[in-house]
Amino acid sequence: LIISPSRTxxxxxxxxxxxxEDQSNSDRWRVRRYTESWGLQDCSSSLWGSQTGSTCTISSIIASDTGVYWCQSESGEKYHPVNITVHFFVILESPVHPVTEGDTLTLRCLNQHSTPPNLRADFYKDGSLIQNQTTEMIISNVSKSHEGFYYCKHPERGESPKSWISVRGVSNECCCKLSHSESQISVLHTLSSVLAVCPYLIVTVVLIFKCCRMRVSC
Structure with missing residues (x-):
């Protein structure tokens, strides 16, 4: 599910x-949601949005649009559920999808009525202050320990809702590919070593053979 603006x-x-996102037959995909106010709804068959192809557009969102949104195929398969929160005044700008271990995570505190919208605010994780009075918080080399609920707070403008930041491990496929490449390099290294030693072995064998013949003749 691709969201624009890209935040939760x-x-x-x-x-x-x-x-x-892509699907060769995009017209067969529909955006659905579940909210506390309206329950389960399709974008294409309700008044809250309009769907063209695989894209759903909400012209003016309100607080009751807060809920879970996802893509659903004609066969009923659900993909990429995302929690979306609609709020007044102050929000936290955070990634829509999980962050991969080792990547960089950037969080910003935004205000609806400021230009530019970035606020100098305090940032919290699971209720504890982790960075204060800054326009953005950057966490490099993200790990599983960084998972949690984040929010920001401004002394005058108020605080944002909480957003869960999820961290996913590096793909096993990448690891397998890396391991396969390393094994190939190891084999090539061994072969090159053997080929480098071969000439010396041949010369040594020839010399030993000649010496033996000379002794026999003597």
């Missing part, structure tokens, strides 16, 4: 676009 928290009264 959004201000009220702005436009929001949700698209189901």
């Amino acid at each position: 928290q959004h201000f009220t009264s702005v436009s929001l676009s949700l698209s189901c």
